[in-house]
Amino acid sequence: MSKLLKTAAILAILGGGTAWWLSRPIHADPSDFEGLTGDATHGEQVFLAAGCASCHMNEETKEKTVLTGGMELPSPFGSFVVPNISTDPEHGIGGWTVTEFATALQKGVSPKGQHYYPAFPYTSYTHMAAQDIVDLKAYMDTLPASSQENADHDMPFPFNIRRSLGLWKQLYLKDSYVVTNTPGSEIERGRYLVEAMGHCGECHTPRDQFGGLDRSAWLQGAPNPSGKGEIPGITRGILNWSKEDIAYYLSSGFTPDYDSAGGHMALVIENTSKLPDEDRDAIAAYLLALP
Amino acid sequence: MKTLLTTIALSATLALPAAAQDMSAQLKARQGQFRIMALNLGVLGDMVKGATEYDATAAQAAAESLVGISMVHQPTLFAEGSDEMSVDGTRALPAIWENPDDFAAKWAAFGEVAAQMQTAAATGTDAMGPAMGALGGACKSCHETYRAPQ
Numbered sequence: 001m002s003k004l005l006k007t008a009a010i011l012a013i014l015g016g017g018t019a020w021w022l023s024r025p026i027h028a029d030p031s032d033f034e035g036l037t038g039d040a041t042h043g044e045q046v047f048l049a050a051g052c053a054s055c056h057m058n059e060e061t062k063e064k065t066v067l068t069g070g071m072e073l074p075s076p077f078g079s080f081v082v083p084n085i086s087t088d089p090e091h092g093i094g095g096w097t098v099t100e101f102a103t104a105l106q107k108g109v110s111p112k113g114q115h116y117y118p119a120f121p122y123t124s125y126t127h128m129a130a131q132d133i134v135d136l137k138a139y140m141d142t143l144p145a146s147s148q149e150n151a152d153h154d155m156p157f158p159f160n161i162r163r164s165l166g167l168w169k170q171l172y173l174k175d176s177y178v179v180t181n182t183p184g185s186e187i188e189r190g191r192y193l194v195e196a197m198g199h200c201g202e203c204h205t206p207r208d209q210f211g212g213l214d215r216s217a218w219l220q221g222a223p224n225p226s227g228k229g230e231i232p233g234i235t236r237g238i239l240n241w242s243k244e245d246i247a248y249y250l251s252s253g254f255t256p257d258y259d260s261a262g263g264h265m266a267l268v269i270e271n272t273s274k275l276p277d278e279d280r281d282a283i284a285a286y287l288l289a290l291p
Numbered sequence: 292m293k294t295l296l297t298t299i300a301l302s303a304t305l306a307l308p309a310a311a312q313d314m315s316a317q318l319k320a321r322q323g324q325f326r327i328m329a330l331n332l333g334v335l336g337d338m339v340k341g342a343t344e345y346d347a348t349a350a351q352a353a354a355e356s357l358v359g360i361s362m363v364h365q366p367t368l369f370a371e372g373s374d375e376m377s378v379d380g381t382r383a384l385p386a387i388w389e390n391p392d393d394f395a396a397k398w399a400a401f402g403e404v405a406a407q408m409q410t411a412a413a414t415g416t417d418a419m420g421p422a423m424g425a426l427g428g429a430c431k432s433c434h435e436t437y438r439a440p441q
Contacts, residue, residue, distance in 0.1 A: 228375060229440040253431045258329040258336055260427060262434025
């Protein structure tokens with residue numbers, strides 16, 4: 001073998017090794033959750049603010065507390081089918097430990113060590129507070145079991161290789177918030193509700209060619225993934241609504257000219273309408289602080 | 292020759308439904324209808340929010356307008372072939388024509404809550420608040436399934 005070929009072979013192995021190392025699954029740290037006890041009542045608020053039911057509800061009956069899944073989420077890379085996350089130990093996630101649950105939400109990794117697709121918005125949930133995760137689990141543990149089996153995603157090659165998602169995460173699963181400057185506790189609470197919980201950016205922010213959110217156009221509107229039309233931008237400059245207008249929309253679904261929200265936003269509002277007034281005000285304050 | 296002509300004529304007839312028809316009258320009528328609803332809801336909503344003073348006559352007139360519109364027969368306005376895939380200038384999803392019974396039920400549900408608002412509007416904003424919430428729910432549940440984003 002010529003020297004050149006040898007060098008190339010070694011580089012390829014090293015390169016492959018680096019990719020393998022970079023794409024490894026990362027787990028949540030169990031010590032973050034030690035000594036925390038779950039409060040199911042507060043967990044329900046977390047469940048609403050994070051909008052879990054909007055995707056995981058029973059697709060047939062539309063029941064929001066029966067987390068059977070089954071909804072199809074279209075994307076340019078293929079179609080995802082939302083899984084069963086009810087308390088059923090076989091078909092759902094009954095029996096998961098808090099650390100396994102937190103690893104799914106914060107790191108996008110399954111108990112078996114596989115990467116999840118980012119259609120599950122863990123790039124937002126990665127910012128969730130440990131206590132909120134423990135409370136959320138305590139609440140979800142009170143919900144009924146469903147024995148519905150999961151359907152497979154309709155994902156063509158190469159997008160069906162989960163290991164490669166590890167590299168995707170290197171680029172897009174970030175510890176840092178998008179908005180780094182939050183003057184005052186209300187805007188800070190709003191940032192938590194929008195960026196960590198409500199995953200508003202998943203719909204309202206455009207994506208780049210790898211399906212990652214384009215943080216430089218944060219909440220400035222995006223094409224509708226399920227067909228024609230645009231999901232509107234919701235920054236202060238684009239929206240041009242007052243703080244009261246935004247808070248009223250999030251509680252009633254009415255725009256300032258009394259049109260009524262539709263599409264997936266109607267599901268979001270079913271959740272935000274059940275949050276306390278202060279939370280809707282905080283979301284509005286955050287949006288108004290955007291350029 | 293005759294067979295050929297017949298074939299051409301036949302395929303022309305068959306091809307017709309596929310070509311976009313002029314639906315501008317239907318689109319104007321139904322979009323105008325929804326605008327009338329929004330304007331009247333605005334009168335009621337502003338009173339509930341406290342942005343304007345409660346005025347029994349104005350509130351009742353607005354609620355009656357909603358009840359009146361709820362009686363307009365919708366299939367005339369939502370003619371076959373006037374969905375957003377077939378013609379421009381509309382957000383009406385094809386699902387409307389796939390589930391006509393459900394669409395009709397959602398329109399009927401709007402009629403019921405409009406009638407509740409009519410009763411509430413005579414008494415004052417305390418009763419109008421919940422009725423406003425119910426109306427919002429009726430609009431939202433139809434837009435959720437049957438209207439595309441802008």
